[in-house]
Amino acid sequence: MSKLTTGSFSIEDLESVQITINNIVGAAKEAAEEKAKELEKAGPTLFPGLESYRDDWNFKLLDRYEPVITPMCDQCCYCTYGPCDLSGNKRGACGIDMLGHNGREFFLRVITGTACHAAHGRHLLDHLIETFGEDLPLNLGQSNVLTPNITISTGLSPKNLGEIKPAMEFVEEQLTQLLATVHAGQESAEIDYDSKALFSGSLDHVGMEISDVVQVAAYDFPKADPEAPLIEIGMGTIDKSKPFLCVIGHNVGGVTYMMDYMEEHDLTDKMEIAGLCCTAIDLSRYKEADRRPPYAKVIGSMSKELKVIRSGMPDVIVVDEQCVRGDIVPEAQKLKIPVIASNAKIMYGLPNRTDANVDDVVEELKSGAIPGCVMLDYDKLGELCIRLTMEMGPIRDAEGITAIPTDEEFADWVAKCADCGACMIACPEELDIPEAMGFAKEGDFSYLEELHDQCIGCRRCEQVCKKEIPILNIIEKVAQKQIAEEKGWMRAGRGQVSDAEIRAEGLNLVMGTTPGIIAIIGCPNYAEGTKDVYYIAEEFLKRNFIVVTTGCGAMDIGMFKDEDGKTLYERFPGGFECGGLVNIGSCVSNAHITGAAEKVAAIFAQRTLEGNLAEISDYILNRVGACGLAWGAFSQKASSIGTGCNILGIPAVLGPHSSKYRRALIAKTYEEDKWKVYDARNGQEMPIPPAPEFLLTTAETWQEAIPMMAKACIRPSDNSMGRSIKLTHWMELHKKYLGKDPEDWWKFVRNEADLPLAKREALLKELESKHGWEIDWKKKKIISGPKIKFDVSAQPTNLKRLCKEA
Amino acid sequence: MVDTAKNTKLFTSYGVSTSKTVTPEIAAKLISKAKRPLLMVGTLTLDPELLDRVVKISKTANIPIAATGSSLASLADKDVDAEYINAHMLGFYLTDPNWPGLDGNGNYDTVIVLGFKKFYINQVLSAAKNFSNLKTIAIERGYIQNATMSFGNLSKADHYAALDELIDLL
Ligand code: SF4
Ligand code: SF4
Ligand code: SF4
Numbered sequence: 001m002s003k004l005t006t007g008s009f010s011i012e013d014l015e016s017v018q019i020t021i022n023n024i025v026g027a028a029k030e031a032a033e034e035k036a037k038e039l040e041k042a043g044p045t046l047f048p049g050l051e052s053y054r055d056d057w058n059f060k061l062l063d064r065y066e067p068v069i070t071p072m073c074d075q076c077c078y079c080t081y082g083p084c085d086l087s088g089n090k091r092g093a094c095g096i097d098m099l100g101h102n103g104r105e106f107f108l109r110v111i112t113g114t115a116c117h118a119a120h121g122r123h124l125l126d127h128l129i130e131t132f133g134e135d136l137p138l139n140l141g142q143s144n145v146l147t148p149n150i151t152i153s154t155g156l157s158p159k160n161l162g163e164i165k166p167a168m169e170f171v172e173e174q175l176t177q178l179l180a181t182v183h184a185g186q187e188s189a190e191i192d193y194d195s196k197a198l199f200s201g202s203l204d205h206v207g208m209e210i211s212d213v214v215q216v217a218a219y220d221f222p223k224a225d226p227e228a229p230l231i232e233i234g235m236g237t238i239d240k241s242k243p244f245l246c247v248i249g250h251n252v253g254g255v256t257y258m259m260d261y262m263e264e265h266d267l268t269d270k271m272e273i274a275g276l277c278c279t280a281i282d283l284s285r286y287k288e289a290d291r292r293p294p295y296a297k298v299i300g301s302m303s304k305e306l307k308v309i310r311s312g313m314p315d316v317i318v319v320d321e322q323c324v325r326g327d328i329v330p331e332a333q334k335l336k337i338p339v340i341a342s343n344a345k346i347m348y349g350l351p352n353r354t355d356a357n358v359d360d361v362v363e364e365l366k367s368g369a370i371p372g373c374v375m376l377d378y379d380k381l382g383e384l385c386i387r388l389t390m391e392m393g394p395i396r397d398a399e400g401i402t403a404i405p406t407d408e409e410f411a412d413w414v415a416k417c418a419d420c421g422a423c424m425i426a427c428p429e430e431l432d433i434p435e436a437m438g439f440a441k442e443g444d445f446s447y448l449e450e451l452h453d454q455c456i457g458c459r460r461c462e463q464v465c466k467k468e469i470p471i472l473n474i475i476e477k478v479a480q481k482q483i484a485e486e487k488g489w490m491r492a493g494r495g496q497v498s499d500a501e502i503r504a505e506g507l508n509l510v511m512g513t514t515p516g517i518i519a520i521i522g523c524p525n526y527a528e529g530t531k532d533v534y535y536i537a538e539e540f541l542k543r544n545f546i547v548v549t550t551g552c553g554a555m556d557i558g559m560f561k562d563e564d565g566k567t568l569y570e571r572f573p574g575g576f577e578c579g580g581l582v583n584i585g586s587c588v589s590n591a592h593i594t595g596a597a598e599k600v601a602a603i604f605a606q607r608t609l610e611g612n613l614a615e616i617s618d619y620i621l622n623r624v625g626a627c628g629l630a631w632g633a634f635s636q637k638a639s640s641i642g643t644g645c646n647i648l649g650i651p652a653v654l655g656p657h658s659s660k661y662r663r664a665l666i667a668k669t670y671e672e673d674k675w676k677v678y679d680a681r682n683g684q685e686m687p688i689p690p691a692p693e694f695l696l697t698t699a700e701t702w703q704e705a706i707p708m709m710a711k712a713c714i715r716p717s718d719n720s721m722g723r724s725i726k727l728t729h730w731m732e733l734h735k736k737y738l739g740k741d742p743e744d745w746w747k748f749v750r751n752e753a754d755l756p757l758a759k760r761e762a763l764l765k766e767l768e769s770k771h772g773w774e775i776d777w778k779k780k781k782i783i784s785g786p787k788i789k790f791d792v793s794a795q796p797t798n799l800k801r802l803c804k805e806a
Numbered sequence: 807m808v809d810t811a812k813n814t815k816l817f818t819s820y821g822v823s824t825s826k827t828v829t830p831e832i833a834a835k836l837i838s839k840a841k842r843p844l845l846m847v848g849t850l851t852l853d854p855e856l857l858d859r860v861v862k863i864s865k866t867a868n869i870p871i872a873a874t875g876s877s878l879a880s881l882a883d884k885d886v887d888a889e890y891i892n893a894h895m896l897g898f899y900l901t902d903p904n905w906p907g908l909d910g911n912g913n914y915d916t917v918i919v920l921g922f923k924k925f926y927i928n929q930v931l932s933a934a935k936n937f938s939n940l941k942t943i944a945i946e947r948g949y950i951q952n953a954t955m956s957f958g959n960l961s962k963a964d965h966y967a968a969l970d971e972l973i974d975l976l
Contacts, residue, residue: 075821075822086936087823421959659929664894664898670905740878
């Protein structure tokens with residue numbers, strides 16, 4: 001390997017010549033490794049590889065939280081030996097069994113998600129270095145710990161854009177190693193695929209962290225700002241009298257040029273710019289660090305993509321990358337909406353006009369000569385999209401283009417329905433469309449209207465309808481009023497949690513006065529509709545949990561109002577505090593959620609971050625009451641985000657559709673030997689309650705998810721006050737949503753002080769009568785019964801090497 | 807008698823093996839013969855028509871209920887032997903011969919499922935299908951591929967009628 005390092009030097013005799021070496025492959029990592037040697041204290045896993053976390057941490061997790069495999073399909077169609085029938089855990093022609101194959105399938109989802117975020121990070125990093133230079137400082141708000149995920153993996157703490165490069169290279173190198181293992185005839189053990197998936201999850205949070213910190217720094221996004229501005233959200237917020245530019249995707253790079261062009265040409269109030277998915281969230285963060293009045297709007301999540309296009313509202317659509325539907329061009333073409341592809345990851349087969357003159361491209365698109373084009377030059381992109389929108393608006397208006405059926409068309413379509421039920425079998429949400437059609441025939445449209453929020457806009461129903469009824473348009477037609485009222489507020493993504501907030505909140509979290517952190521993230525593949533996440537957020541906020549949120553979850557929460565017409569963002573503060581609703585940002589901002597948990601360990605408990613994943617994760621698993629909710633997790637990125645939370649000891653509840661990820665991590669609560677840890681003070685084994693009882697599982701309904709999550713915030717090292725507060729919430733929520741007290745509450749009781757205050761006496765009685773515990777009724781004390789002892793100074797750990805006498 | 811053995815079109819999953827269709831009569835026989843049956847009930851039983859039939863099946867055949875999702879809320883006051891457990895967790899525990907069961911007396915030999923979205927129960931049962939010998943009988947409105955036995959796709963009315971027939975034969 002070259003001994004040259006990144007930097008610049010000049011040759012003395014040739015005065016006017018300067019050679020700049022921006023990057024030498026491998027050298028950056030070498031420099032980083034040199035630096036790592038200088039670190040005073042570092043853990044054992046700086047620059048980890050495929051095997052680094054396996055024995056010391058991952059297998060420990062997977063021993064308690066066993067992989068639960070639920071195959072999607074009985075076959076393996078991976079190579080030309082096959083297809084093979086693996087049902088009943090048979091082995092295929094290559095020798096892999098059903099467990100191994102499904103471990104591989106899940107792992108493949110995780111590395112795909114990781115690659116998506118990492119590639120997004122690489123794109124932004126290179127673009128921003130080119131635009132702003134390597135020395136642009138990572139100004140992210142009041143924090144010393146800027147990049148906890150990067151630091152845990154590499155030991156590095158970059159302070160500017162250039163210093164991020166070694167971390168980026170590290171992720172890319174490991175991703176190649178990981179991808180190689182998927183090839184036929186490589187890894188075949190399910191458990192090793194799980195260990196590799198967990199590793200990939202940790203890399204994902206590095207990739208996401210890179211994406212978000214560089215955009216926060218370069219684009220002047222809010223910087224750990226609890227009072228970031230409120231942004232308008234919902235389909236109903238679009239002013240249809242103005243030309244409307246609709247952006248879809250996850251990469252804000254190109255959109256900033258459009259916004260700059262709008263601002264330079266004084267167009268911000270003459271047209272609408274709004275988006276779907278994370279590009280929308282991030283465009284609403286652009287230049288908002290000084291809390292200027294925002295003008296960009298958010299429409300919603302991926303489930304609204306087709307609905308918005310079918311509404312005919314957009315005059316131009318721009319896509320970048322990730323979570324973009326594959327049928328946007330044909331759908332948009334029907335309504336004369338030009339589509340601009342702005343990122344090489346999605347080019348849709350469109351003609352590439354990157355090198356063309358903007359005037360010419362505007363003409364080509366306006367005339368309909370081409371349905372859209374690729375435009376990868378951002379300067380031109382900014383001008384093209386805005387000018388085209390301003391021109392297309394009046395043209396499309398004059399033609400009165402919309403896909404919403406007229407009243408007559410609507411009545412005809414409804415009358416045509418043969419009640420065959422094919423659409424219901426095809427609908428991934430199992431919506432009873434035939435029943436709703438039946439009621440519509442009799443003039444009752446309420447059933448059809450109810451489908452609007454539950455429908456994810458996939459159009460599988462239309463594909464199977466023999467009567468060729470445009471079912472999605474029918475649903476939209478009846479939901480026009482509902483859509484017009486879809487207007488809410490979302491706090492602009494505020495960026496990471498500051499060190500000061502961690503210091504202030506750390507004690508409350510450990511004491512239990514803040515009963516836990518609930519992270520609501522992920523996509524819109526809900527089982528019962530968008531409002532589920534609103535109900536969940538509201539319940540936890542009212543109970544003083546900290547609710548952090550990102551991506552589609554953050555949007556959907558803002559879509560609904562209480563009886564006073566207020567959204568949750570207006571009702572609850574935006575700080576990382578008791579009862580705070582903290583919109584961290586877009587999907588890539590999820591790294592700041594794990595980052596917050598890591599910071600609790602680093603700042604509050606003084607644990608070393610550098611190369612120390614196992615110890616940080618061990619601390620979080622035992623002490624930090626946090627639980628994620630990815631209620632509509634649909635994409636591969638959601639699986640990598642969740643798996644990154646899992647390796648760090650943060651459990652996640654998913655919606656019922658996510659059973660299709662094929663893999664969950666659930667512990668056997670009845671196996672007592674699984675529920676033991678060491679006391680780091682003396683290395684002795686100590687029993688713990690079954691908490692948390694899963695790292696990844698699904699719930700059937702939002703009502704079930706709530707008590708599950710409250711329970712998952714219980715941690716082995718809760719003190720008595722914390723335990724009694726957490727038990728109070730969990731038991732109340734269980735009763736409220738499941739109709740009864742839970743059966744297993746007593747397993748979490750170590751002494752009388754752990755019992756919920758309001759019910760202490762009644763519960764003591766139950767412990768005596770049902771479980772045979774001895775109670776001293778004079779002192780209202782438990783004399784004997786609990787299997788678990790409580791000792792305030794105990795230091796629970798799963799890592800024997802942390803024990804003093806180990 | 808409702809013909810519950812036709813229309814086995816499926817959209818939720820695919821593969822080489824699909825469940826055998828059963829009539830209410832055969833389902834009733836299998837349930838009656840089971841040594842340690844469990845009625846696994848999902849949240850769609852919040853529908854009063856379905857709830858009523860769940861209660862009847864449980865009482866007539868004396869089968870305990872695993873109330874998953876938020877179904878316990880509607881079963882709590884129905885004087886049936888019902889206990890809450892998460893469906894995914896239950897699906898996993900059912901594959902473990904050492905699971906003590908909901909009552910501490912050991913794992914079950916037959917699980918009857920009712921009241922789920924197809925896509926969800928189908929995934930949960932795919933673990934049991936591939937990694938255990940458990941017999942699972944789906945008496946749902948939709949055809950459940952990964953059950954051992956299942957009704958075909960039925961209309962709402964036929965489904966209720968089929969369940970009534972089954973109850974009569976228990
Ligand atoms: S478009 Fe809506 S109603 Fe149609 S299949 Fe998809 S989710 Fe179901
Ligand atoms: S199965 Fe998934 S990847 Fe395939 S078409 Fe459907 S949504 Fe797309
Ligand atoms: S597929 Fe078409 S005709 Fe058949 S029930 Fe659905 S809407 Fe009616």
